Amino acid sequence: MIELRNVTYKYEDHPVFQGISFRVEKGQKVGIVGESGCGKSTLLKLIAGLYTPASGEIIVAGKSAAAEITKKVTVVMQSPMLLPMSIRENITMGHDYPEEWIDMVIDAANIRSWIDTLDKGLDTYLGDRADELSGGQAQRIAIARAICKNAEILLLDEPTSALDGENAACVLEALNRYAADKTVIHVTHRPEHLSGYDRIFSMKAGKLSDETAGVIIYES
Amino acid sequence: MSVLRILIKRNRIWVAISIILSLVANLTNMIYMYYVGELVNKIEERAVVSMAFIVLLAAFILLSVATLFMNQYVGRITAEKMAHTLRIGYASKLIHRSAEQGKECDTAAAMSVAQNELAQSDGYLTNTFFDITGMLFTGILAMAFMFLQNVLLTLVLLIPTLLILIYVGFSSRSLSTIVSAAQDEKRKMNQAGFTTVHAFPAVKIFEGEELCKKAMDERLVSWTKHQTKVGRFAALYNTLSGILSRVPLMLLLLAGGYMVIKGKILMGTLILFLNLQNSLTQAIMNLPNWIAGFKVFTTNLSRIEIEKRG
Ligand SMILES: Nc1ncnc2c1ncn2[C@@H]1O[C@H](COP(=O)(O)OP(=O)(O)O)[C@@H](O)[C@H]1O
Ligand SMILES: [Mg+2]
Numbered sequence: 084m085i086e087l088r089n090v091t092y093k094y095e096d097h098p099v100f101q102g103i104s105f106r107v108e109k110g111q112k113v114g115i116v117g118e119s120g121c122g123k124s125t126l127l128k129l130i131a132g133l134y135t136p137a138s139g140e141i142i143v144a145g146k147s148a149a150a151e152i153t154k155k156v157t158v159v160m161q162s163p164m165l166l167p168m169s170i171r172e173n174i175t176m177g178h179d180y181p182e183e184w185i186d187m188v189i190d191a192a193n194i195r196s197w198i199d200t201l202d203k204g205l206d207t208y209l210g211d212r213a214d215e216l217s218g219g220q221a222q223r224i225a226i227a228r229a230i231c232k233n234a235e236i237l238l239l240d241e242p243t244s245a246l247d248g249e250n251a252a253c254v255l256e257a258l259n260r261y262a263a264d265k266t267v268i269h270v271t272h273r274p275e276h277l278s279g280y281d282r283i284f285s286m287k288a289g290k291l292s293d294e295t296a297g298v299i300i301y302e303s
Numbered sequence: 304m305s306v307l308r309i310l311i312k313r314n315r316i317w318v319a320i321s322i323i324l325s326l327v328a329n330l331t332n333m334i335y336m337y338y339v340g341e342l343v344n345k346i347e348e349r350a351v352v353s354m355a356f357i358v359l360l361a362a363f364i365l366l367s368v369a370t371l372f373m374n375q376y377v378g379r380i381t382a383e384k385m386a387h388t389l390r391i392g393y394a395s396k397l398i399h400r401s402a403e404q405g406k407e408c409d410t411a412a413a414m415s416v417a418q419n420e421l422a423q424s425d426g427y428l429t430n431t432f433f434d435i436t437g438m439l440f441t442g443i444l445a446m447a448f449m450f451l452q453n454v455l456l457t458l459v460l461l462i463p464t465l466l467i468l469i470y471v472g473f474s475s476r477s478l479s480t481i482v483s484a485a486q487d488e489k490r491k492m493n494q495a496g497f498t499t500v501h502a503f504p505a506v507k508i509f510e511g512e513e514l515c516k517k518a519m520d521e522r523l524v525s526w527t528k529h530q531t532k533v534g535r536f537a538a539l540y541n542t543l544s545g546i547l548s549r550v551p552l553m554l555l556l557l558a559g560g561y562m563v564i565k566g567k568i569l570m571g572t573l574i575l576f577l578n579l580q581n582s583l584t585q586a587i588m589n590l591p592n593w594i595a596g597f598k599v600f601t602t603n604l605s606r607i608e609i610e611k612r613g
Contacts, residue, residue, distance in 0.1 A: 131504075133504055153510075157508070166515065167494055176506075176509040176510065177517070225505075228509060232509055
């Protein structure tokens with residue numbers, strides 16, 4: 084369960100949210116659409132515990148301290164944010180996972196066949212050659228990383244915006260399969276990617292309205 | 304086309320003026336030295352020093368100072384122009400690339416290039432590039448000038464100098480390999496730093512702080528090792544070449560002194576040679592550093608893509 088109560092957030096003197104409230108039940112799949120700059124990424128970063136609100140309260144899976152919240156979520160961002168390290172390190176981020184778990188993750192993220200073509204497989208270094216990766220490969224590594232953490236809440240911030248149609252479909256398919264029993268908030272500018280979602284919100288200038296019910300959830 | 308060639312081509316007028324000024328400055332300086340030698344010769348021979356000679360000498364002193372000033376001044380401007388072409392070229396490449404591919408440019412990589420390759424090339428261009436070309440000119444001109452004056456004495460100077468050049472060729476190659484390895488380490492280290500900053504949200508969410516810290520520590524240690532090696536070898540090679548550089552001078556003093564005593568050459572000619580050998584040996588002794596520096600510079604340039612149009 085995710086709940087924002089009367090949350091205010093601003094960058095320096097640029098206010099993004101002024102008392103926003105928002106609630107997502109456990110296991111629900113929620114989509115958010117809206118023009119760029121309206122605050123979608125900021126909302127996800129707040130829910131991920133990357134930012135602390137100026138006022139109001141954020142409760143994610145029963146936790147409200149930012150550091151605790153971060154443990155409960157896993158995120159795929161717009162850009163893959165890979166590090167100059169091996170594929171394995173990019174997926175596990177240095178944590179110890181059982182080899183079978185990593186195997187499962189690789190299948191779930193749809194990168195098995197690609198990794199099998201690499202001489203060093205999972206230990207291929209992604210430093211200087213990071214630009215030799217295709218956008219799809221890089222983003223699927225990011226997805227593998229998100230799946231590997233296996234948190235109960237999955238936050239997606241336009242995970243396919245840098246990909247072409249075929250790659251986007253492939254990445255989405257991998258994500259949906261994994262997310263079947265998770266709570267999901269998916270920010271996208273392509274509503275067709277939200278089919279089968281429980282609720283779809285549209286965001287405008289830091290305000291959310293529930294498109295599924297046609298009700299404005301919050302108005303300042 | 305290599306980036307350096309583009310830089311030179313886009314600023315060809317300035318580069319041409321710099322080169323011409325460098326030649327003129329060197330020539331006037333040498334002619335001035337030549338007249339000083341002549342003056343000593345005249346005094347030694349108790350010959351009459353004409354008014355015209357004094358005026359000529361004074362004129363060349365002034366001319367030499369003026370052209371030296373102009374040379375440095377224009378050299379700085381040209382270097383700055385080339386550095387500017389490089390920076391702007393890189394910036395417009397970034398803009399074009401992201402416009403063409405319709406995707407955001409990789410900020411971490413761009414920042415890393417700006418802080419490393421671009422900054423270093425920039426510094427090299429403005430601080431070193433034209434000083435080096437100037438000194439190389441001086442060396443070559445000095446040698447040509449000496450040949451015109453006295454072939455035997457020039458050979459006495461040149462043969463040990465050429466031997467030193469071979470040593471220098473060896474040491475500079477060895478040094479530049481070490482330097483560019485260290486440079487590569489530094490680039491990797493900075494790249495790791497920048498990428499970590501860029502990917503910081505991911506590092507936080509996936510609790511990768513330990514991993515990043517470890518990776519950066521490893522990079523730092525590795526870079527420090529390379530850097531120490533560079534320092535050690537540079538010191539060794541420079542000390543050796545410093546000692547070797549005295550050899551031509553000693554030989555010149557011995558042979559030249561003997562020739563003066565035997566009346567084969569005049570004192571003024573020896574003084575002229577002593578002055579010029581300084582330019583020559585200085586140019587040759589500095590070659591290892593210059594070649595290493597130039598290699599680093601061109602490696603840096605090869606990593607910077609600049610916009611080739613416009
Ligand atoms: N780090 C930041 N510093 C200052 N302003 C920011 C920052 N990040 C985003 N903003 C501003 O906050 C607003 C919302 O941004 P964002 O949440 O990224 O929007 P969206 O994801 O919907 O495109 C925008 O006006 C943006 O310019
Ligand atoms: Mg966004």
